[in-house]
Amino acid sequence: MPLSSPVKARPASAPAVENGPSNHPPTHPQSVPVMRRSSKQLTIVIKLGTSSICDEVTHEPLLSTLSMIVETCIKLRRLGHRVILVSSGAIGIGLRRLNIDKRPKRLSAAQAIAAVGQCRLIALWDELFKQLKQPIAQILLTRNDIADRTQYLNAANTFTELLDMGIIPIVNENDTLAVTEIKFGDNDTLSAITAGMVNADYLFLMTDVDCLYDKNPRSFPDAKPVEVVDDISALDVDVSSAGSSLGTGGMSTKLTAARLATSAGVTTVIAHSRHPERIFEIVAYVQTLKRESGASTPLLGTEAALLEHGFESLAIALRCATPDSAQVARSHPARHSSPPRPINMPVPLHTRFTAKPRAIRDRYFWILHGLKPHGTVVVDEGAYRALTRSDKAGLLPVGIIDVKGTFGQQECVSIAVGKRNKGEGATGYNLVCNEAGRALVNYTSVEISHIMGHHSSEIDKQLGYADSEYVAYRDNIAFFDEKSNML
């Protein structure tokens, strides 16, 4: 709906966020990084937590685990795949280097130790990878680095370039610079964002247990493993146990990471870091399943390639698995969740979170996960429907019923959904969803509080100027689950 009055520009005095991008509709599609990869390649992100990198008490590096991870990465590379490692351990290795017993509470002390540890850590990885002539690269990120769209695209392009060059990027949070506001907080989340950024096929969260259990296996010997998760919100497990004493993650951050990565189309796996060789069996198995359900996706390797690189048993398993599992798939044509396990293909203990079929990628992934919301805009049911239908609309002021927090123009906000109270003279609303999505807004919180509930043609009257008929352009709005039918 065009504005009926000529649009006057926002006066210089009107509060807007400093250095924000210009208030013009985004050109779409934006220049997204080109993920050049052959149809035979998979992109695999492997995340290793502190407890898998150094001993919890002595902080000595767990050399055998690290070496096995290196061998696994190299074999994946030799099978033609692209590998990114997300490695924690800077603080642990730093403590060892400086002979300090315990992680200090003071932030600046922990940051100083991380600075010492990170260079040791990357030197250690380089030393190990060097033995097999594999070049690596160090990438240290903070949230700030990806909050700006151009920097996010630059980071994604650098990953692509490195992977094209056959290099294994090793990622960690830039602990030395990151303070609370700009922290990812844990490397599970960082690895999921990395996997989404490069459109990875797999994210392996390698940890000190085999898989996710329905309760803490350390306290409950009868805890049962969870093998496949199609819907994380329906999961009924106890993830209250904390991670290692040095790391910041635990099972709950792994679930957050899995939710984030699977929404971006990344199959996410929790597996034991002492058995990285299981990655081959898991990938071979999942790729076979995907092929059988009709997806055109690469296998771990052809039979010849698997034999050439010493995977005899997998080559045989692959040959034997196909006819049986094809038969199983044919006999279960109506299944919507994962088909049953092909009986001839061995698969080790792990938890697999299936990737969402409608992956949220590129610009929408960045809006949802690259930015931190500064406030909330509550929209009514009608606006929510218009924003989530297939020919998605932009957000008009008339559909907004509340605004919370203080934010500037072009900043990121959460989109909440409210049901307007009905009845004559009724005011107010009931909140239906705290955060259904996120948006980059064209108006500040103060401006939105003046124009909400009004038609766009009245913006000028309310503010004395009008920048846009939309509070947010449709390309600047993303929902966590576009198919969600909450109303």
Ligand SMILES: N[C@@H](CCC(=O)OP(=O)(O)O)C(=O)O
């Ligand atoms: N960036 C920190 C680790 C942060 C973290 O999430 O650790 P973890 O929970 O062990 O994966 C470091 O390198 O020490």
